Amino acid sequence: MQDIRAKILSNEKIRPGYFKMALDAPGIKRGARPGQFVQVRCSDCLDPFLRRPFSVHRLGPLEILYEVAGRGTEILSGKKKGEWIDLLGPLGTGFSLPMKNTGSRAILIAGGIGVAPLVFLAEVLAERKIDTIVLIGVKTKNLILCEKDFKATGAEFHIATDDGSRGSKGLVSKLFEEIIDTPKKRPADSTCSRQDIKVYACGPNPMLRSIASICEQEGLGCEVSVEERMACGFGVCLGCAVKLKGKGGYKLACKDGPVFSASEIAWQVI
Amino acid sequence: MARSEVNIGRLRLKNPVMVASGTFGYAKEFEGLVDLKRLGAIVVKTITIKARPGNPMPRVCETASGMLNAIGLQNEGVENFIEEKLPYLSSLGVPIIVSISGDSIKEFCNLTKRLDKEKGVDGIELNISCPNVRTGLKAQELIAQDKDATYDVVKNVRRLTDKTLITKLSPNVTDIVEIARSACKGGTDAVSLVNTFLGMAIDIESGRPKLGNITGGLSGPCIKPIALRMVWEVARNIRRPVIGMGGIVSIEDAVEFLLAGAKAVQIGTANFIDPGICEKIIKGVERWTKTGSS
Numbered sequence: 001m002q003d004i005r006a007k008i009l010s011n012e013k014i015r016p017g018y019f020k021m022a023l024d025a026p027g028i029k030r031g032a033r034p035g036q037f038v039q040v041r042c043s044d045c046l047d048p049f050l051r052r053p054f055s056v057h058r059l060g061p062l063e064i065l066y067e068v069a070g071r072g073t074e075i076l077s078g079k080k081k082g083e084w085i086d087l088l089g090p091l092g093t094g095f096s097l098p099m100k101n102t103g104s105r106a107i108l109i110a111g112g113i114g115v116a117p118l119v120f121l122a123e124v125l126a127e128r129k130i131d132t133i134v135l136i137g138v139k140t141k142n143l144i145l146c147e148k149d150f151k152a153t154g155a156e157f158h159i160a161t162d163d164g165s166r167g168s169k170g171l172v173s174k175l176f177e178e179i180i181d182t183p184k185k186r187p188a189d190s191t192c193s194r195q196d197i198k199v200y201a202c203g204p205n206p207m208l209r210s211i212a213s214i215c216e217q218e219g220l221g222c223e224v225s226v227e228e229r230m231a232c233g234f235g236v237c238l239g240c241a242v243k244l245k246g247k248g249g250y251k252l253a254c255k256d257g258p259v260f261s262a263s264e265i266a267w268q269v270i
Numbered sequence: 271m272a273r274s275e276v277n278i279g280r281l282r283l284k285n286p287v288m289v290a291s292g293t294f295g296y297a298k299e300f301e302g303l304v305d306l307k308r309l310g311a312i313v314v315k316t317i318t319i320k321a322r323p324g325n326p327m328p329r330v331c332e333t334a335s336g337m338l339n340a341i342g343l344q345n346e347g348v349e350n351f352i353e354e355k356l357p358y359l360s361s362l363g364v365p366i367i368v369s370i371s372g373d374s375i376k377e378f379c380n381l382t383k384r385l386d387k388e389k390g391v392d393g394i395e396l397n398i399s400c401p402n403v404r405t406g407l408k409a410q411e412l413i414a415q416d417k418d419a420t421y422d423v424v425k426n427v428r429r430l431t432d433k434t435l436i437t438k439l440s441p442n443v444t445d446i447v448e449i450a451r452s453a454c455k456g457g458t459d460a461v462s463l464v465n466t467f468l469g470m471a472i473d474i475e476s477g478r479p480k481l482g483n484i485t486g487g488l489s490g491p492c493i494k495p496i497a498l499r500m501v502w503e504v505a506r507n508i509r510r511p512v513i514g515m516g517g518i519v520s521i522e523d524a525v526e527f528l529l530a531g532a533k534a535v536q537i538g539t540a541n542f543i544d545p546g547i548c549e550k551i552i553k554g555v556e557r558w559t560k561t562g563s564s
Contacts, residue, residue, distance in 0.1 A: 003303060003545055041543065046491045046519065047335045051543055088545065231330040231337055232542035236295040238315075238341045239330035249323045250344065269326070 001091060001234060002027045008083045009061055011076075017068050018113070018145060019077050025062045025087055032056045033094030034121035035225055035259040038064065039233035041086040042072040052076070053230055053254070055117035055202075056090060058149075065116040065145070091233055093259050095121055095200055095223055100128040104196040108155070109176055109211055110136045111203020115146045117225055118202055119153075126153040133179065134158070137172025137207065141165040172203075173210035180218060194219050201225070201262070205270050212262035222262035226270070228253040243269045274559040276310070276534050278511050279434030279459030281365045281393055283310035283534060287524065287552045290515055290538030291316055291369035291395060291438070292341065296355040297362065303545040308552055310534060311365040313462075314355070316397045318370070319377050321347040325402060326482035331471050336490025336517070337539065338469050340402045340483035343371055348384055360390030367393040367436065371400060375426050386431040393433055396458075398423055399440030399465035401487045414440035414465070417452040424456025436513065439463040441493075441500055450504045450512075462513035462536060463504060464497045489539040491517045498530055505531025519547065521554025528555070 006025035014020050028038060039051035052072045054064035068077050079085065095117075098104040106125050108118045115136060125132045132155040138144050139162045150157050159167030160175040168175045176199075201211045202225040215222035228240040235255030242251050243266040251257065274285040288311040296314050297306055306312075324344025331338050345351070351368070359366045368391050372378040378396065385391045398413035398420060413419045424437055437453040439446055441464035450461050466487025471480040479485075497516020505512040514532030518524050519540040527535045535555075540547045557563070 001302070048332060049335055049337060049490055049543065050332045086544075229328045229330050231332075231339065232545075234299060234545070236293065236299050237330065237339065237542055238324060238344045239328075239339060241324060241327055241329060241344070243327075249321075 032090040035094035036090040038089030109201040111207040114203030286534035290536035293538040316369040331480040336492035338486035340486035365392040369395040371397040421452040428457035460511040502530040
């Protein structure tokens with residue numbers, strides 16, 4: 001983890017309320033893995049006070065994808081190429097990656113802005129020649145993000161919209177159930193068994209809860225990237241606790257996560 | 271003795287800048303970000319006799335120029351601390367002050383007895399003022415809100431150790447000088463103030479408190495004027511050293527507290543937003559003590 005002053009290379013509005021910022025941050029580029037994040041100071045002033053966490057969206061150069069959700073991201077959206085911001089990172093654990101060419105298959109599931117870390121993941125999986133399916137769920141077609149980026153990795157791509165304006169109508173969890181039930185996904189002569197399918201999900205907690213439940217029923221390994229209110233972001237304040245099942249107590253989203261195995265989380269309290 | 275050195279009880283600090291309990295973990299988290307050997311002292315995250323899981327989420331929320339926290343003293347307990355965390359801390363060559371909290375005088379005493387045996391522990395800070403757990407001898411009250419309870423805890427703990435004892439005061443009181451005086455009467459080597467101010471925030475979308483614990487402790491730049499006033503009041507009314515804290519985020523802030531009468535300062539919440547801040551403040555304070563300008 002490093003605390004670096006990074007230069008803004010671009011800050012592009014990709015949709016109303018959604019921006020993609022590219023940063024010259026060589027120290028962070030070297031170590032980052034899909035699933036990790038950076039803590040960004042949105043202002044050099046004391047208000048807004050805390051840093052904001054953003055997943056590593058892509059590398060080469062470092063990119064973050066963010067929604068303007070409050071004062072910090074509002075300020076961030078106004079920054080221009082050539083300006084500087086402080087970044088701490090890379091932070092947290094990344095997604096566990098299958099080895100190259102093992103015949104494994106990955107299903108990536110994103111809800112809304114949850115696409116952010118999954119583009120990086122999809123790119124790395126493509127490099128490892130892992131057969132990948134991407135499912136994204138949004139409220140309506142105008143909120144679809146990163147479609148081109150996912151398709152560019154060669155992944156199979158499906159959309160679910162709450163209002164049916166594109167793709168399947170309904171939640172992405174419903175789309176997920178349909179995908180895994182489709183006979184061609186489990187052909188009798190498939191060399192890809194249940195054990196070789198890994199699900200990776202990122203999105204609102206209710207979505208993660210549903211995906212986790214389906215994966216448990218279907219016997220599919222699943223990793224989720226959770227989002228919790230954070231203060232420090234590097235394991236010191238103990239603010240971002242994630243409750244574990246049984247006597248597991250709490251783990252920290254910033255240090256032990258944000259990626260967790262879905263089966264270890266106490267979903268009833270999340 | 272170099273000009274920036276200070277003595278507090280039996281502690282010799284190379285400079286008057288410490289890091290505050292709950293904001294620096296057990297120091298290893300800052301390896302690589304801070305030259306830990308430069309710190310005046312490290313006050314570790316509060317330890318309790320048994321492990322504590324901490325409060326339900328959400329535990330933190332941002333406020334104007336600050337934040338609320340209701341962590342709830344999550345920690346692995348004293349034995350785990352001694353076995354897993356203390357060896358690294360002792361290797362740093364920096365005074366290590368262990369913050370302790372208990373549900374009763376007996377627990378404070380048991381913790382002190384246990385830590386007194388450890389060579390790596392240089393001092394003990396009595397956290398009688400955390401607003402996020404219930405440790406008061408009377409229901410709903412903190413020990414630090416009651417001058418007699420404060421006196422009792424300090425007096426009982428004092429008997430059990432010669433190590434430097436620091437009592438951390440709560441600002442959620444009518445008269446902090448009175449509490450400070452009780453701690454001194456009880457035999458504390460120094461007082462540290464302030465712990466966090468009790469506060470809350472409400473999410474207007476859900477209509478519910480933003481913290482799972484409903485209330486939490488307020489810290490950060492927004493509390494500095496009140497913390498500073500309290501440090502000034504206590505410092506002019508007791509003889510023992512005062513360690514000042516509350517919203518210090520810059521060299522200038524630290525100097526203000528020293529001018530208010532603090533013998534040393536603690537940097538807390540600032541560590542969350544700028545992990546290297548304590549080192550910057552140390553350099554600035556050392557410059558100030560040498561040259562009179564920061």
